[in-house]
Amino acid sequence: MAVTCFTQEFKTTIAPSRMFKALILDSHNLIPKIAPQGIKSIDFIEGDGGAGSIKQTNFANGGHLKWLKHRIDAIDVEQLVCKYTLIESDIAFDKIGSVVYEVKFETSSDGGCLCKMTSEYHAKASLELKEEDIKQGKDKAMGLYKVVEEYLAANPEAYA
Numbered sequence: 326m327a328v329t330c331f332t333q334e335f336k337t338t339i340a341p342s343r344m345f346k347a348l349i350l351d352s353h354n355l356i357p358k359i360a361p362q363g364i365k366s367i368d369f370i371e372g373d374g375g376a377g378s379i380k381q382t383n384f385a386n387g388g389h390l391k392w393l394k395h396r397i398d399a400i401d402v403e404q405l406v407c408k409y410t411l412i413e414s415d416i417a418f419d420k421i422g423s424v425v426y427e428v429k430f431e432t433s434s435d436g437g438c439l440c441k442m443t444s445e446y447h448a449k450a451s452l453e454l455k456e457e458d459i460k461q462g463k464d465k466a467m468g469l470y471k472v473v474e475e476y477l478a479a480n481p482e483a484y485a
Contacts, residue, residue, distance in 0.1 A: 327447075328448070329445070329448065330445050333444075333467065334441050335440040337440070345430045348440075353367035355473070359473070363384065364382060364383070366382075367382050367383070369381075370394065374400075376399050380394065380395050380397070393413065395409045397409045408427045411423060420448055421447070428442050429442075440470060
């Protein structure tokens with residue numbers, strides 16, 4: 326099984342702790358509220374948000390995915406790091422066996438936040454993944470970060 330890694334960075338003026346709380350610790354409440362056109366709900370299937378918990382994201386009607394499940398592998402509230410794995414979906418991916426994500430929130434030089442995301446795509450058999458194979462998912466993730474950033478900027482007391 327071949328592994329292909331991609332990294333992305335997202336810079337914002339929002340403090341790292343607020344981004345972490347909104348995107349990681351409370352995403353199941355916040356995301357469906359501020360992005361209902363894309364995400365209907367996020368529910369814990371197992372656990373309470375700590376390592377080993379499984380979250381199911383249910384997408385709004387009309388998209389190519391109806392739901393997917395992630396397992397939280399590790400979460401470090403002090404270091405603002407979360408590692409999780411895509412473990413299941415309502416559609417079978419023809420090239421991807423699994424995807425492991427690591428998200429870090431670091432303080433940038435201007436006092437804002439630098440979100441660093443690493444994705445490890447574990448391809449089925451000996452297939453090779455190219456960035457265009459996963460571009461749509463990466464673009465949607467970046468769009469979600471932007472929506473959260475806008476919400477936090479408009480609501481400075483949220484997740485403070």
